[in-house]
Amino acid sequence: MAERSMSKLSSEPLLEVTDLAKHFDVSKPWLARKIEGAQKQILKAVDGLEFKINQGQTFSLVGESGCGKSTVAKLVVGLHKPSRGVIKFEGRNVADAHSRADSAALRRRWQMIFQDPYASLNPRWRVRDIIAEPIRVFGLVKSRDEQIDKVGALLTQVGLSPVDGEKYPHEFSGGQRQRISIARALSSNPEFLVCDEPTSALDVSVQAQILNLMKDLQKEFGLTYLFISHNLAVVYHLSDKIGVMYLGRLCEVAAAKDLFTRPQHPYTRLLLETIPDLEMTGRERVPVAGEVPNPINPPPGCAFHPRCPFANDRCRSEAPTPTERSGHIVACHAAEEGRLPDATFQAPKQPVAS
Amino acid sequence: MSDNPLGTTRPENLLHRILDSDIFYSFIRSPVTVVSAIVAAIFFFAAAFAPWVAPHNPFDPATLDLMDAFTPPAWEADGTPNFPLGTDDQGRDILSTIIYGSRVSLIVGFSAVLFSMVIGVGLGLLAGYLSGWVETIVMRMADVQLTIPAILVALMIDGVAHILLPIHLRDEMAIYVLILAIGISDWPRYARVTRGATLVERNKEYVSAARVIGVHPVKIMLSHVLPNVMGPVLVLATIGLALAVITEATLSFLGVGVPPTQPSLGTLIRVGNNFLFSGEWWITLFPSLALVTLVLSVNLLGDWLRDALNPKLR
Amino acid sequence: MALLEVENLRVEFPTRRGSLLALDDVSFQIEEGEVLGVVGESGAGKSLTGAAIIGLLEPPGRVTAGEIKLEDRRIDNLSYEEMRKIRGEKIGAIFQDPLTSLNPLYTIGRQLIETIRVHMDLTQEEAKGRAIDLLGEVGIPAAERRIDSYPHEFSGGMRQRVVIALALCANPRLIIADEPTTALDVSIQAQIIALIKKLCREHKTAVMLITHDMGVIAETADRVAVMYAGRIAEVGPVRRVVKQPKHPYTVGLMGAIPMVGHDVERLTQIDGAMPRLTEIPRGCSFNPRCPKVFARCREERPELMHAGRNAEAACWQFDKEGRRG
Numbered sequence: 001m002a003e004r005s006m007s008k009l010s011s012e013p014l015l016e017v018t019d020l021a022k023h024f025d026v027s028k029p030w031l032a033r034k035i036e037g038a039q040k041q042i043l044k045a046v047d048g049l050e051f052k053i054n055q056g057q058t059f060s061l062v063g064e065s066g067c068g069k070s071t072v073a074k075l076v077v078g079l080h081k082p083s084r085g086v087i088k089f090e091g092r093n094v095a096d097a098h099s100r101a102d103s104a105a106l107r108r109r110w111q112m113i114f115q116d117p118y119a120s121l122n123p124r125w126r127v128r129d130i131i132a133e134p135i136r137v138f139g140l141v142k143s144r145d146e147q148i149d150k151v152g153a154l155l156t157q158v159g160l161s162p163v164d165g166e167k168y169p170h171e172f173s174g175g176q177r178q179r180i181s182i183a184r185a186l187s188s189n190p191e192f193l194v195c196d197e198p199t200s201a202l203d204v205s206v207q208a209q210i211l212n213l214m215k216d217l218q219k220e221f222g223l224t225y226l227f228i229s230h231n232l233a234v235v236y237h238l239s240d241k242i243g244v245m246y247l248g249r250l251c252e253v254a255a256a257k258d259l260f261t262r263p264q265h266p267y268t269r270l271l272l273e274t275i276p277d278l279e280m281t282g283r284e285r286v287p288v289a290g291e292v293p294n295p296i297n298p299p300p301g302c303a304f305h306p307r308c309p310f311a312n313d314r315c316r317s318e319a320p321t322p323t324e325r326s327g328h329i330v331a332c333h334a335a336e337e338g339r340l341p342d343a344t345f346q347a348p349k350q351p352v353a354s
Numbered sequence: 355m356s357d358n359p360l361g362t363t364r365p366e367n368l369l370h371r372i373l374d375s376d377i378f379y380s381f382i383r384s385p386v387t388v389v390s391a392i393v394a395a396i397f398f399f400a401a402a403f404a405p406w407v408a409p410h411n412p413f414d415p416a417t418l419d420l421m422d423a424f425t426p427p428a429w430e431a432d433g434t435p436n437f438p439l440g441t442d443d444q445g446r447d448i449l450s451t452i453i454y455g456s457r458v459s460l461i462v463g464f465s466a467v468l469f470s471m472v473i474g475v476g477l478g479l480l481a482g483y484l485s486g487w488v489e490t491i492v493m494r495m496a497d498v499q500l501t502i503p504a505i506l507v508a509l510m511i512d513g514v515a516h517i518l519l520p521i522h523l524r525d526e527m528a529i530y531v532l533i534l535a536i537g538i539s540d541w542p543r544y545a546r547v548t549r550g551a552t553l554v555e556r557n558k559e560y561v562s563a564a565r566v567i568g569v570h571p572v573k574i575m576l577s578h579v580l581p582n583v584m585g586p587v588l589v590l591a592t593i594g595l596a597l598a599v600i601t602e603a604t605l606s607f608l609g610v611g612v613p614p615t616q617p618s619l620g621t622l623i624r625v626g627n628n629f630l631f632s633g634e635w636w637i638t639l640f641p642s643l644a645l646v647t648l649v650l651s652v653n654l655l656g657d658w659l660r661d662a663l664n665p666k667l668r
Numbered sequence: 669m670a671l672l673e674v675e676n677l678r679v680e681f682p683t684r685r686g687s688l689l690a691l692d693d694v695s696f697q698i699e700e701g702e703v704l705g706v707v708g709e710s711g712a713g714k715s716l717t718g719a720a721i722i723g724l725l726e727p728p729g730r731v732t733a734g735e736i737k738l739e740d741r742r743i744d745n746l747s748y749e750e751m752r753k754i755r756g757e758k759i760g761a762i763f764q765d766p767l768t769s770l771n772p773l774y775t776i777g778r779q780l781i782e783t784i785r786v787h788m789d790l791t792q793e794e795a796k797g798r799a800i801d802l803l804g805e806v807g808i809p810a811a812e813r814r815i816d817s818y819p820h821e822f823s824g825g826m827r828q829r830v831v832i833a834l835a836l837c838a839n840p841r842l843i844i845a846d847e848p849t850t851a852l853d854v855s856i857q858a859q860i861i862a863l864i865k866k867l868c869r870e871h872k873t874a875v876m877l878i879t880h881d882m883g884v885i886a887e888t889a890d891r892v893a894v895m896y897a898g899r900i901a902e903v904g905p906v907r908r909v910v911k912q913p914k915h916p917y918t919v920g921l922m923g924a925i926p927m928v929g930h931d932v933e934r935l936t937q938i939d940g941a942m943p944r945l946t947e948i949p950r951g952c953s954f955n956p957r958c959p960k961v962f963a964r965c966r967e968e969r970p971e972l973m974h975a976g977r978n979a980e981a982a983c984w985q986f987d988k989e990g991r992r993g
Contacts, residue, residue: 064853077566107568120559124581130560134567173941174710184563203709203880203942208924208935215934230854237926237935260928274854275928276883278910291823291856379684 012091013052014192014224015076020049020085022071026296043296045071047248049085050322053241055191058218058225060235060256062271063245064292069228072245073196076226077112089192108138111185115197117177121169127180128165131155134188154183158213175206182213186221194226199234211238232275236260244268247295247303254328264330264340266308302333310334380662390654397648401457408453409438412446413616419445424629427636440636443629448636451622452644458618459648462532463598467591469537474544475587479575481545482552493549496542504539508601511535512610525613532611536601540594547590551583585663592656596649603645619645669740670697671874672721672842677734677744679713679720681945688945690716690729692898695972698842701872703865705889705906707882709942712895714878718844720744721876722759723751739841756787760835760873764847766827769834770819776803776830777815780837787838802833807863825856832863839871846878861887882925886910894918897942897953900972902981915981916958952984960985 027041046068053059061069074080087094097103114120131151141147152162158179199207239256252265263269290307305311322331400407422445428438439448481492515531605611606620626638679691691713698704708714736744780799803811806829849857894902902915913919923936940957955965964984975986
């Protein structure tokens with residue numbers, strides 16, 4: 001494991017995604033459709049995504065529910081087949097790994113951490129068997145003794161004790177279960193972890209434990225993270241780079257600090273407005289009106305235009321393409337045409353409660 | 355509160371763990387259930403060890419004496435303690451025929467339940483996990499079969515088997531035909547329940563976790579999904595046992611079940627029925643009572659199991 | 669006189685392994701028109717406190733000691749019928765999932781009008797007028813038209829607005845809002861918070877805002893009570909609690925929240941987890957996780973005590989006399 005973390009200094013992308021799309025057919029069954037004369041309904045959960053994640057870095061996707069961020073996570077680990085587009089892992093198209101051995105060699109190197117600690121562990125399995133499942137599937141150990149040692153080491157690594165392996169999931173709290181989930185993910189010595197809202201079901205103090213653990217592990221093993229979350233503060237704390245999603249598309253991609261200090265896309269600005277004012281600056285927030293539209297019938301043009309204060313006729317008819325602008329990749333006509341007022345987000349300076 | 359708020363130090367010993375479990379507690383708290391369990395246990399025990407438990411062997415012609423025929427129960431004027439529940443037209447001890455009869459009934463019942471469970475759970479798992487056309491075919495088959503009463507399905511299979519089997523094999527194979535008929539008639543219920551539970555489990559993240567590392571779908575179904583859908587299936591199987599015993603009795607009563615040479619409870623009732631109006635009421639009454647008691651106790655156990663396994667009702 | 673006074677409230681759940689003490693000696697007040705935030709981790713007892721006040725404790729849970737007074741009248745010993753009347757007229761309730769508060773089979777208009785007419789002496793027409801006014805007030809566009817819609821025709825945020833309108837029907841003095849924004853998206857969450865604040869200002873309604881989200885509390889509440897393992901750990905004005913928390917638990921909690929603009933490598937970590945109700949330790953229930961623990965914390969249970977200006981905390985480090993002696 002040690003030599004692996006040493007080789008992480010290069011900055012070539014570990015994961016590269018181009019024109020990724022996933023369309024779900026959500027129409028009624030054929031017969032019902034014919035009787036009612038209804039059209040086929042296609043949900044474009046993800047539609048033309050592009051991003052890169054460098055080795056050893058954390059890339060986060062943020063957005064409100066229904067924006068497709070979890071679908072991206074599932075596409076990347078192969079739980080969904082993309083409708084379009086290419087996912088490259090270390091420069092190699094994942095779809096080219098046809099043989100069982102090839103695909104296993106790839107799958108060993110990425111793992112996923114899930115949102116719901118109560119559903120992500122099989123209630124009928126002992127913890128040691130849960131953690132050992134990837135070890136067994138990939139044949140990573142030669143003997144049963146070696147497997148027991150490895151599971152014990154993993155449990156210690158995530159802050160539990162080797163004897164906890166004998167217990168069943170229901171004997172643990174939510175935070176401890178998430179640790180077990182992380183231990184399982186680490187058991188195949190992966191380089192890349194896809195984390196789908198791993199702390200959103202946890203209490204804040206437990207969330208802090210898990211976030212700290214994730215940071216420690218990243219440092220120790222040089223892990224690369226794709227982190228999915230709706231919580232901007234968590235994303236700010238953890239990420240190197242952030243992509244903001246709205247209705248299946250990326251609005252803006254930028255370095256973490258930069259995104260929060262110089263947001264470009266109007267939707268990013270809206271999201272930043274919603275961050276609760278824990279600094280007690282007395283800032284009166286102006287809540288933005290409107291809600292996320294139904295993704296089955298997204299508005300034409302730029303999907304955000306009905307809620308956007310800067311929308312004009314072009315926004316209503318033509319979908320913007322992502323373009324690079326002062327270090328941010330932004331998909332917005334107003335930004336492109338320079339119609340946006342400069343906005344710097346007032347990031348508070350001193351920490352509280354020290 | 356959701357994760358076991360009472361989870362103090364758990365006893366390690368398995369027996370203690372069972373005695374300490376919530377299920378055992380709810381069992382002890384329900385007197386009806388305890389009585390049903392005891393009654394059912396007596397039946398199972400007697401049926402399993404019939405040759406040792408029964409006072410006579412009613413099917414050994416050597417021990418039969420036609421002189422004993424139509425002896426009334428022990429408490430009647432002509433009764434003898436040798437035949438506590440009386441004898442039938444051939445001088446067979448009713449109590450012993452009931453014990454041997456329950457044995458046949460329960461063997462058929464258990465085997466039929468096992469048979470329909472294997473088919474139903476297997477197809478239900480496939481339908482729920484794979485969805486698509488597999489699901490459509492399996493579930494439509496189940497729907498169609500459910501529109502026909504189970505007893506008719508069983509009668510039909512029984513009839514077809516009778517035509518196909520050579521005459522000399524009919525009696526010998528009767529029990530297997532019966533198991534097949536009852537088993538096939540009942541699989542749709544298992545398939546439906548299993549499919550429903552599988553649909554729920556399939557979307558849980560522990561299944562996704564196994565899919566991410568590329569575990570084979572069949573392995574996921576068997577090692578991940580199956581153990582988690584067995585709860586409702588076991589409830590169904592318990593009640594299914596009672597149903598299978600009844601179906602068997604009905605078929606045997608109609609004369610298409612097991613032959614009188616190795617009678618089940620249903621056969622006994624049918625045979626005894628002929629003597630009901632000639633005054634020998636005990637020949638049919640006691641097997642009937644035994645059947646009702648057996649089915650009722652198994653059913654009550656099933657009801658309790660359903661409530662105990664359903665956290666919403668606890 | 670405070671609008672709501674809760675004194676030494678104790679809630680227990682009898683189980684076959686003995687009685688679980690879910691709320692232990694909880695005391696607080698809510699003034700007229702005030703927003704009291706109640707914050708804590710899951711299982712801390714915050715929702716139970718709300719349920720005990722509106723008399724909707726899930727059996728077998730029951731109040732075993734203490735008093736709840738609304739406008740100086742005891743309400744914890746009322747019959748079910750009396751309590752039901754109070755629930756509509758004096759206390760309104762908003763829950764996390766708007767769908768559970770609305771009957772999916774009736775139009776929202778019918779539900780609003782029925783509720784209004786149960787508590788107010790109005791004709792059908794007058795009640796309908798009031799229902800439309802209420803819907804307008806909670807920010808539902810085209811209320812005259814939308815009043816005949818069914819709950820499923822609304823989005824999550826709009827549904828929560830309808831629930832708020834329903835809670836406001838009889839002009840209650842107090843609204844108990846249990847995680848009203850948790851199920852909503854961040855942008856909608858901000859809208860609902862703004863709405864609750866506005867209504868509170870305009871109607872002088874007091875709000876007991878139960879949430880796990882310190883951000884929501886900071887935005888909305890006047891005062892905040894921090895709960896831990898069935899007891900109140902700290903009470904004070906929200907600004908003071910957020911900026912200068914006193915109880916070591918609150919200090920840890922505030923440090924554990926990641927914040928935009930704070931570039932820290934690691935968050936403050938309170939090790940361990942809140943104890944289960946069966947395993948609450950002797951002395952202060954926080955003592956096994958407390959960085960400032962000393963001998964007394966392991967023996968005696970601290971009550972809420974003065975902890976500086978505007979501050980009350982249940983922590984022995986503020987017991988000056990006790991320490992000297």
